[in-house]
Amino acid sequence: xxxxxxxxxxxxxxxxxxxxxxxxxxxxxxxxxxxxxxxxxxxxxxxxxxxxxxxxxxxxxxxxxxxxxxxxxxxxxxxxxxxxxxxxxxxxxxxxxxxxxxxxxxxxxxxxxxxxxxxxxxxxxxxxxxxxxxxxxxxxxxxxxxxxxxxxxxxxxxxxxxxxxxxxxxxxxxxxxxxxxxxxxxxxxxxxxxxxxxxxxxxxxxxxxxxxxxxxxxxxxxxxxxxxxxxxxxxxxxxxxxxxxxxxxxxxxxxxxxxxxxxxxxxxxxxxxxxxxxxxxxx
Numbered sequence: 001x002x003x004x005x006x007x008x009x010x011x012x013x014x015x016x017x018x019x020x021x022x023x024x025x026x027x028x029x030x031x032x033x034x035x036x037x038x039x040x041x042x043x044x045x046x047x048x049x050x051x052x053x054x055x056x057x058x059x060x061x062x063x064x065x066x067x068x069x070x071x072x073x074x075x076x077x078x079x080x081x082x083x084x085x086x087x088x089x090x091x092x093x094x095x096x097x098x099x100x101x102x103x104x105x106x107x108x109x110x111x112x113x114x115x116x117x118x119x120x121x122x123x124x125x126x127x128x129x130x131x132x133x134x135x136x137x138x139x140x141x142x143x144x145x146x147x148x149x150x151x152x153x154x155x156x157x158x159x160x161x162x163x164x165x166x167x168x169x170x171x172x173x174x175x176x177x178x179x180x181x182x183x184x185x186x187x188x189x190x191x192x193x194x195x196x197x198x199x200x201x202x203x204x205x206x207x208x209x210x211x212x213x214x215x216x217x218x219x220x221x222x223x224x225x226x227x228x229x230x231x232x233x234x235x236x237x238x239x240x241x242x243x244x245x246x247x248x249x250x251x252x253x254x255x256x257x258x259x260x261x262x263x264x265x266x267x268x269x270x271x272x273x274x275x276x277x278x279x280x281x282x283x
Contacts, residue, residue, distance in 0.1 A: 001015070001016055001020075001021050001022060002014065002015035002016075002034070003015075003022075003023050003031060003034075004031065004032050004033065004034050004035060004038060005023070005027055005030045005031060005032065005187070006030055006032040006197070007030060007121060007125070007174060007184070007186055007187070008125060008130045008174035008176050008184040008186075008199070009128060009130065009176055009178055009184075010039040010040065010121070010124050010125060010128060010130070011032060011035050011038045011039050011040075012038060012039065012040040012041075012042050012117075012120075012121065012124070013034070013035075013038040013040070013041050013042060014042045014043075014044065014113065014117070015041075015042070015043055015044070016043075016044050016045075016110070017043050017044065017045040018045070018046075019044060019045060019046055019104055019110070020109040020110065021044055021109060021110050022109045022110075022111055023111070024111035024112045024113070025111075026112060026113075026187045026188070026189060026195065027112075027113060027187045029185075029187070029195060029196065029197040030186075030187050030197045039094075039095065039124055039128070040094065040095060040096070040097060040120060040121070040124045041095065041096045041097070042096075042097045042098075042099070042117060042120065043096075043097070043098045043099070044098075044099050044100075044101075044110060044113075044114075045098060045099070045100050046100065046101065046102060046103075046104040047085055047086065047087065047100035047101055047102035048100075048102070050085060050087065051069075051075055051087055051089065053067050053075065054067040054068050054069035054070060054075055055067060055068045057074075057238050058237045058238040062079060063078075063079070064076060064077070064078055064119070065077045066237070066238030067238075068238075069089075072091075072092045073089050073090065073091055073092065074088075074089070074090045074091075074092070074123070074238050074239060075087060075088070075089055076088040076089075076090065076116060076119055076238065078114075078115050078116055078119070080101065080114070080115075083103075084101060084102070084103070085101070085102045086099070086100065086101045086102075086114060086116065087099075087100055087116075088100075088114075088116030088117075088119060088120060090119075090120050090123055092239075093127070094120065094123040094124040094126075094127050094239075094242070097116075097117075097120040099113075099114050099116040099117060099120075101114065113187075118132075118172075118188060119236070122234050122235065122236040122242070123236040123239050123242045125174060125176075126235065126236055126239070126241075126242035126243070126245045126246050126249075127241065127242060127245055128176075128178065129176060129177045129178050129245065129249050130174050130175060130176040130177070130178070130184075130249065131174070131175055131233050131234065131235065131245075131246040131249055131250065132172050132173070132174055132175075132186065132233065132234040133146065133148055133172070133173050133174075133175055133229070133232050133233050133234070134148060134149070134150070134151075134171070134172065134232045134233075134234065135147050135148035135149065135155065135169075135172075135173045135232060136149075136155035136156070136158060136159045136167070136169065136170045136171070136173070136190075137167070137168035137169045137173035137183045137184075137185060137200075138159070138162060138166050138167060138168065138270065138273065139165075139166055139167075139168055139198070139200035140166060140270060140273065140274055140277065141274075141283070142200060142201075143200065143201070143203035143204070143277060143282060143283060144168075144182065144183040144199070144200030144201055144202040144203055145183075145202075145203060145204050145205075145206060145273055145277065146173060146175065146183055146202060146204070146205045146206070147206050147207075147208055147262075147273070148205065148207050148208070148228065148229065148232035149207065149208035149232070150232070153208045154208050154211065154264065154266070155170055155171065155190060155208065156170040156171065156190040156191040156192035156194075157192070157266070158208075158264070158268065158269070158270075158273070159190070159192045159194050160192040160194070161268075161269040161270065162269070162270045163270075164194075164196075165196075166270060167192075167194040167196060168183060168184065168185035168195075168196050168198055168199070168200065169185045169186055169188070169189065169190075169194065169195050169196070170189060170190040170191070170192040170193070170194040170195075171188055171189050171190030172186045172188035172189075172234075173185070173186065174186050175202065175249070175253060176199075177249045177252050177253065180201060181201065181202035181252075181253050181256055181257050182199050182200065182201055182202055183199060183200055183202050184198075184199040185197055185198055185199070202253070202257050203257070203258075203277065203282040203283070204257060204258050204259065204260070204276070204277055204280050204282040205225060205229065205253070205254075205257055205258075205259040205260075206259070206260055206261075206262040206273065206276055207220070207228050207232075207259070207260070207261045207262065208261075208262060208263075208264070209261045209262060209263040210263060211263070211264065211265060211266050212263070213263075214263065215263050215264060215265055216262075216263060217260045217261070217262050217263075217276045217279050217280070218260055218261045218263075219258070219259070219260045219280065220259045220260050220261060222254050222255050223254075224259075225254040225257075225259035226250055226251055226254035226255075228259075229250045229253060229254055229259075230246070230247065230250045233246060233250060235247075258280040258281065258282050259280075260276065260279075260280055262276050
């Protein structure tokens with residue numbers, strides 16, 4: 001079975017190689033029609049043998065190990081649990097990828113695409129002027145608002161207080177620069193479970209600060225906005241070209257979009273975000 005997903009401005013075709021596969025509920029809103037030449041052709045297969053490692057180019061202990069294979073492909077090894085082996089192979093141009101898992105779940109379809117798919121999308125998006133950010137994304141009156149924060153920073157709590165048509169994502173947001181700064185919903189949801197296959201022109205970046213006083217907005221300069229935006233982004237650290245593209249895109253966004261640190265009380269809702277937009281002149 002094969003299906004296509006549209007994430008930001010990119011189309012990924014996902015197909016099972018002799019294994020049961022179907023789009024899960026997280027990815028279903030992003031289904032699109034089959035295209036002749038997708039940006040990423042992604043194949044899921046059962047892992048028969050571990051691929052020989054190449055030259056290691058990135059390692060985060062217990063999270064991810066990336067190597068460059070002799071032919072130029074990227075090999076990503078991701079922990080999947082105590083009994084599972086999994087690996088992702090991605091071509092240098094981010095056009096083709098393979099995820100392999102062993103053992104494959106017996107008598108069960110793979111309905112939630114593995115973390116390797118998100119990693120492949122990091123390279124795919126980076127090479128097209130986009131990148132993923134650990135943030136909530138809102139569309140308030142047609143104005144896109146990016147709310148980056150670390151885990152526990154209040155992204156999902158704030159998104160949960162917004163209307164269903166106001167939230168693009170409460171966990172991962174794609175930021176693109178192709179046709180002007182824009183934010184897009186993605187299939188990777190947070191604790192509020194809010195994802196939407198839609199986008200909005202980016203009007204402001206509001207970095208969520210601590211909940212304690214003093215509450216309110218503190219505008220940020222271009223350099224500080226760039227530093228914080230890159231800190232909360234997900235660049236493909238195994239891919240030198242992809243990292244360079246993310247750096248350039250983040251610099252462009254920081255120079256064109258008004259930014260600030262927003263400190264909100266735990267009970268704040270979307271009205272506080274709208275007030276910050278007015279204060280920045282972005283509403």
